[in-house]
Amino acid sequence: MLIGIDVGGTYTDAALIRDRQVVRAAKIPTRSELLSSLLEALDQIMEGVDPAAIQRVGLSTTLITNLIAEDKVEPVALVAIPGPGANPSGFTVFDDAHLIKGAIDYRGRETQKLQPAEIAEVMKKIEKQGIRKVAVVGKFSGRNNQHENEIYKYVTQNHPQLEVELGHQAAGKLNFPRRAATTRLTAATRPAYRNFISQIKAALQERKIKAQVYILKADGGTLPLEKAVEVPVETIFSGPAASTMGVLALTPEGQTSVVVDIGGTTTDLALILSGRPLLVSKGARVQQHLTQVRAFSVRSVALGGDSTIQVKADKLQIGPLREGPARCLGGPVATPTDAMRVLGLIDLGDEKLAREAIAEIAKQLPTNSMAPEEEPVITTARKIIDEVAVILTREINYMFSEWEQEPAYRIWEMMQKERIRPQNIVGVGGSAPPLIPLIAKDMNCQGIVPDNAPIANALGAAVARPTMGITLRVDTEQAVYTLAEDGTQERLVRLSKFHLEEAENLARELLKNRAEEMGLTEYSREAEVTHRELFNMIRGWSRVGRLIDVEVQIPPGLIAEWIN
Amino acid sequence: MQPTLKPWNQRRWDTMDPKSRSTGLVFFPAFDWAISPTHPEREERLLYTKDQIFEEGLMDLPQVVEYKAGFATEKDVARVHFCVPDVRAQITDAHLISVGSAMVLADAFMQGEVTNAFALVRPPGHHAMRVAHGNRGFCNINNEAIMIEYLRHKYGLRRLVIVDTDVHHGDGTQEIFYHDPDVLFISFHQDGRTLYPGSGFIPELGGPGAYCSNINIPLPPGTSDEGIHYVLDNLVMPIIRDFDPEIVVNSAGQDNHFTDPLASMRWTAHGYALLNEKLRPDIAVLEGGYAIETALPYVNTGIILAMAGLDYSHVREPDLQPGALKMSPSTKERVHEVVRDLQEIWANRKELARKRKEEVGAYYENNKRIYYDTDQIEERQTERVKMCADCAGYLKISSSAEKMWNNQRIIGISIPLYACPACQKEARDVFLKEKEQAKPTTDVIYLQDKPNDTFIEWSPYRKEERRY
């Protein structure tokens, strides 16, 4: 049996899965103590179940989001090696950074050495300030990690009490400011996360659950619990990832769907394009921080079941505020949930209260906008639901056009003009059933509200498989290759024979090794090449080498136990 | 749309609220396009630039707005060029995307979405002339010219300045606007006696109806940042202010860099950035620049930062030794001399233009030979311009080109957007007459009717017409 638990901002959902069926589910309000919420939901679904029968536990939590939002993180000193280029002061992430000399260029060549005296001085200063965490980030450290490693060595020898986080390990892809932000957040959240993980371990041990535990990341992939400690920031936004993976599990394979997760205050939209969830192009935005964290592209609309309804200039205005639950559930104002209750689309709370709320809105609307021979309260409720559908449809269209407007750097990418349109509108969350058919009709799609829609997130956490990617650059002129994910730089042999195919094989091999290290061997066979490009380096009309870029990914997907 | 686009003179970057400033950027490196595998204009050209600007995180800056590349239409190309035998024959998708991207940014600028914009795109275009028989100096069609005619057509602009900052003379752009008094073309470049394409001398001041609207500033090899800023401060900027354009376009080549393999100038990335800060181009379009490792990553970073109003003082080439790029005293003297000569011409421009027009009769005729280095084509051309008191006249071109075994002859008639009604009518009549009298040996007869935004290719042999 499989267990999936999503500790979200409002609710904690848990699901117990046997033979591809959700056999038990639980939903409880999330308390400030995330661990106790998680365990309460777990205990509910585990009642009477033999712990030895559990094969896999998948968790998604809002812990990192909360830590960062509430600023409950450790202070981190940022030591940056910007080299020549843009003035770091143009980026807020460097506001209080210690900038030191040294430079690596775009091909990973050292163009300026570090200055040991300067490093010694900076570290002394940091120690004096009482800071214990240091993020060391160099420009182009994903192409050559030598400078970051030198500093690491110096600090561990001379300041053993300082804990150092290195940029090339946290975020090795191109983008220095995002690398700095990601590294800093990694350093800042690790202690609390480590603590959380060990508590989970202890609690599961207590309950005699010996199954491997996986943590869901923002890109819909999972990592073994022990490895998640190395990349705490990657587990941010796992809630929307969990819902999307749940939808992937509940809809036909390979289709294009819009995931509409309608909550109380907001609705989250995500896209699944031909079976692949769409990722943000450069990395997630974590509050004001731009990071390199791979994450699903999620559009949050300030409109949900509990949004406040008002009439302004004879027109309905829904959201963006939420003042409490729906009136039918004892809340203060009229909400879309009340409108649905009036129309009998849901069976929640007190119908009389719902009618009162909607009647107040009806009175404020012009009388000539009411249908004759129909109660104004019914017409108004219908108008409200239509308006919600119109807003969500507009946002979905906007999301598609934004995706179409993403920059392309190659002619073939520009020529792929074919516009992709969704086949399905898939609803999850409590208000989904009445709204999804309306949106689907507007968009000329099939509307789907799966049976397990209310706990799609918990299901997603349970059945998401690991993801992993590597970004390889081969430079045959310098006879080296670099791996962006950890800044590894290795010598190459047999250069003359090195072409795209060899580079792809090398990339697959490296991915396999890395997957093994992470305990994810079983999925490395699923790896696919997502990007391949070869540049001949011409100097003075003759070729002096090749630059080859290859990216190999284990894409987001579902575990074998769910598919087979 | 910008409610009313103030004249360029009244728009100032430096007095703007830095927070309300933004620079539109299209980055289109065409990683899958090359003239030939070892050609300087090949896939690798903007690879290191990509690495640098991505690593810098420039696209994440609130002051930089990245736009997706776009497509120009064949009609946009026909608005400027007589493509032989038709538009498709002279372009690839890469060309349409390169110029289309400049147009995307032109729209963004005109609609007030950005303060200024930079099309960091390839292939380049400034050696492409009005008649396009093939590729010249790595160019088939002229990105800036097509963008400008698009701007005029769509937004009714009229007076523009193009400053060509490529090390090579922008002979294509010069040729296209040579008879247009409303486009001031300024090109500074390494002296044509020492570099391709061998033109761009001071006396090339424009056609008799547009005299002194074409300013060439041939500079001696070895001219440094100091030299170019002397030219900018004492000549280029005062001239632009006098001309009072609606917008200024930078035809932004980067081959004046001290490491460029094709030329011998001594500019730095810092010099390029400062140039853009002073010049305040509304739209910059990348042209040449082939020091793909040692120059382009730094020059492009510098230009983007300068246009976005950000500090570019940290942009520095790793191998640049302080003080190493000084001009010799004789080079400096030569630069000053060129500036003095042109200052004098500019001061007397009205008188010179009046005299020049008096020298010619009702029509101005001129014979030219044009060589296409890349495609090895030899073109002979006769241009005939109507001299009109009310407008810039219309233009008729007869051209024949020898291309390996075959010889192509065309006749083209071009009516400027702001031609007077009499000239418009006469030009259309000439086109009809040419059609009637056409010999089968003439391959194509063109009408470029800009007032009607209609562009016709007539094939006398097949008696077929294609309209854009």
Ligand SMILES: [Zn+2]
């Ligand atoms: Zn050039």
Ligand SMILES: [Zn+2]
């Ligand atoms: Zn006229």
